[in-house]
Amino acid sequence: MSESIYNLIPREQVAPPKEKRYQSKFKSSVKDELKTNKSPNKTMGPAKVNLRSSGEFLTKHSKEPQLPEKTKFQFPDEETRKPGVPRQTEKPLMGLKSNKDFVQTNAVENIMSVPKKPAANFVDTPFGSTHPLEPSGLMPKYMKKKGYGETPQYLQKRKDETVRAQEEYNEYVREHYRRGAMKQLTEAERQTILDGLKKNWEEIHHQYQGLSVVTDTAPKKMRKERMEAEMKQLERDIELLEKHKAIYIGNY
Amino acid sequence: MSKEGRPDVPELEILSVIGFYGSVYAGLKVHPDREHFIYPLGNTVIVEHITSHRQYFLTGHTNDVSCIAVSNSGKYLASGQITHMGFKADVIIWDYSNKELYCRLTLHKVKVQSLAFSPKDTFLVSLGGQDDGSIVVWDVKSKEAVCGAPAAVKSAGTTYCVAYCNNDDFKFVSGGDGTIRVWTLDLKNRKIPAVDCNMGQLKRIVKCIEVAEDDSYFYCGTTSGDVLKMNIKNHILSFFGPEKDKFSMGVTSLALVKTGAILIGGGDGTVAICKGDKFKRMKSAKVKGASAITSLALRGNGHQFFVGAANSQVYLFNFAEFTHEILSTCHAAAVNDIVFPAESSELFATCSRNDIRIWNAGTGKELLRISVPNMTCHAIDFMRNGKCIVSAWDDNKLRAFFPESGKLMYMIEDAHNKEVTAIATTSDCKRIISGGGEGQVRVWEVSRNRQSLVEAMKEHKGAVSCIKVRKNDQECISASEDGTCIIWDLQRFVRNQVIFANTLFKCVCYHPDEHQVITSGTDRKIGYWETYNAAAIREVDGSMSGSINGMDMAPDGQCFVTGGDDKLIKVWNYKEGKVTSIGKGHSGFINRLRVCPQQKLIVSVSKDGAIICWKYPVC
Structure with missing residues (x-):
C-alpha cells in the first residue's frame, strides 16, 4: 500500500442509512402453524399406540409392583446339623437302653486326667504382655539338635577318599622304584638343564634383537616367527622345570 | 492604503x-x-x-x-x-x-x-x-x-x-x-x-505574580520552581514551596482559582493544581509536546482553562477531570515555504525550523507534523503523484517523506556544499532539481530505493532562491541571489538563457503558457521576461518599501500575487500590471505565498510564524 497526500484530504463522513428492523422471513408461516395445530404434541406428534380392548380395563392395584413369594427362613447349615436331643417323652428306638453311668464315667475321667501344662510364654513388659517362647529365639533350639557340631558326612567321605588315593599312588611309586623303572633328577642335573635352557633362550633372544626392523620379505618373516615360537617353547620349558622340585623320569 | x-x-x-x-x-x-x-x-x-x-x-x-x-x-x-x-x-x-x-x-x-x-x-x-x-x-x-x-x-x-x-x-x-x-x-x-519585601536569605527570580482575591496575599512564581506567598500588608514572606519536588525549569505561569487552589504552569510543560501553605500538588499533568507553559487563562471562574505553551500550542483543560485536548497549533518559528499538492486546494504543507506541517486549508487544523529537530527546512515540494514530500534542509540534505505516516522515505546526504535553499520536482516524479547556498543547481534521479546525481550545473555565484520547472520537464528556471535567473535545458544540462538584474532575485514564476516569466527580488521590481531570448518586456514597481519575497501565478494566468517585507499581499492583473487587491494582516515579513490550484485561496506565510489564508478575489 503506497501512501498518498490525497488520502489526507478530509472526507465527508456519510453515515450509512439505518437498516430496516429485522423481520424473520418465517414469520407468516410461524403464525399459520400456531393457528392450525395448536398442540402438536411438541415434536413427533402423538405416539402411535394400539388401544386396549374394552375388557382390559384398569383394575385396582394393577399398577403396583409384583413382589416374589414369601419363603421361610433357613440357616444355611440346616441340613448338616445333627438331629436334636430326644425329648423326655420320646421312646427309644426298638426299646434299646444303655446302662452306662455317664455321670460316673465323666467324673472318673476327669479325676484321672493329667492337668494341662501351661504354655511356655515369656513376658517382656511390666504390664504382662506375653509372647510364645519357642519361636522367640530365647530358648536354645538348634544346639540341641542331633548331629550338632559334627563334620558332615559327605565331607568325611571325601576326605577318606583323598587319603586312600594318595596311599595308592605312593604304593605305585614305591613299586616302580622297586623294579628300577624310574629315576629322580638330582638338583644339580635340574640346574644344568635350566641353565642350558636359559642360555639357549638368551642366544635366540640376542639374535631376535638383531633382526632388521623392517620385515618386508617372506623369509624374514618366517625367520622371525620361527624364533618367536622357539623362544616361547623355551620359556614354557623353563617354567616347567622351575615349578617342580622333584622330577621323575621314566625309563621306558 | x-x-x-x-x-x-x-x-x-x-x-x-x-x-x-x-x-x-x-x-x-x-x-x-x-x-x-x-x-x-x-x-x-x-x-x-x-x-x-x-x-x-x-x-x-x-x-x-x-x-x-x-x-x-x-x-x-x-x-x-x-x-x-x-x-x-x-x-x-x-x-x-x-x-x-x-x-x-x-x-x-x-x-x-x-x-x-x-x-x-x-x-x-x-x-x-x-x-x-x-x-x-x-x-x-x-x-x-x-x-x-x-x-x-x-x-x-x-x-x-x-x-x-x-x-x-x-x-x-x-x-x-x-x-x-x-x-x-x-x-x-x-x-x-x-x-x-523582606525575603531573608531567599534568593529568587520572579517570573509571574498573581494577587489573591481579597488582596491579603500575592503569589510569585520563580525560576527555581517554587511559589512564594507574600503578605501585602506587612511585606513579609509567609510561605514558600513546594519544598521538595519543585517544578522543573521554573514556574512560568500562575493562576488563582476561586476555590483557593493555585494553577501552576511549569517550564517543562507541567500543569498542576496546588493547595495549602505547603503548595502540595493535588493534580498534575505533563502536557505532551508542549514546552514551557507561558499562559494559563481561566475561562470565567475556571471550570475550563486554556494553556498556552512556548512552542505556540494552545490546550484546553477541564478543571474537574484535569483532562486536556489540543486546541490549536502553529509554527513557532519563521515559516519558510508553503506548497499545495497538485490539483488540490484542501491541503497545504508549510515548513519551518524543526518541522514540516500539513494543514487542512478549510479548518486550519494540523493534519501531520514531520519533525527534524534543530534543523531548518528552507523549501518543500510535493511529487506530482502526491506520494512523496521532498524538502531542502540547512544541514545540506535533501529529505523525502511519506505523506501520510510522515516517515523518512530517503535522504540525500550532502546534496549541496552549503545548505539546500530551493527545490522543485518534475512532473514525471523521477527527478528532483535542487538549488544550494553555494549557487549550484543539481538534478537528481530519484526513486524510493535509489537516488543519484544526474548533473550539477555550476553557473550561479550566489544562493539559489527559487526553482520552477516547465510542464514538459525540459526546461527549468532558477533565481539566484547573485542577480541572475538562468533558464536551463534539462536534457543537455546547459544554460539556455540568462537574465541579469541588479537585485537579489527572490522569486520567479512561469506564466501558464510558459512564454514569459516574471521575477522579483530585493529591488522591489517585478520584471516580465521572454523565455525564448530572455528579453525584458516590462518592469513594474512591486512595492514601495520592502523587498518582494514571494510570488505566485494564478493557474488561469490572469493574475499573480506578490508578498514581501511590506507585509502586504498584492494581487496584480498580469496584462495590465496593476494591483487589483491588497491584503493586510501579516505582522511579519512575508516569506512565501501560493495561490491554490483551484484558485480559491491565497495562502501566505511569514517570518513571525503566521499562516494566513486569504479568499482569492474575483478579478
Missing part, C-alpha cells in the same frame, strides 16, 4: 489565521465576556471567538508584541511591544468593543515588559524591560502618565512582572530578579513609593 497611494484598491478577505506567539509570557488571555481569546501574533493582537473562531486584528504596533493585559471590566485591552535598541516602545490601549486603538502611550525604551490594569480601569501600570527598568502609571481616561519610578533598587536585577491588586486602585506589586516590591500610588503628590 494611503501609504500606497491607491485608495480605490479593494482589500482581500482573510479566511483564517494560523498563528500564536507562545513565547510571550501570559500572552494568551480570555476576555471577561468568556467568549473571546486574546493573543499576540507578531505585531498584531488577535481577538478570536472561542467557538466560531472569528478573528479580529488589532494592528498598530511597529514590532513584535511583548505583553498583553485585559481590564477587569473587559472594556480595554493593553499591549506593549519591543523595538530596536534606542527607540521607544509603545504601549497601546485598545477599545475592546470597537476593536480599535484607544490611545498610544510612549515612554518606555526598547521593550515593554509587563502591563496591568487597575481593578476599576482607572490606571494602567506598565513595566519597562531590561534597558528601561522603570514603572509608569498611566491614567486611562486622560491618556497621560501619572508618575513613574525606577522599577527596582540599583542592586537588584531586572523586574519581570507587575500585577495590580483586585480591590485597591492604588496598590500594585512587581517582581523580578531579586526584587519583590509593593507599590502604593499617591495620586495627590504624583508619587509611587515602593516597599521592598
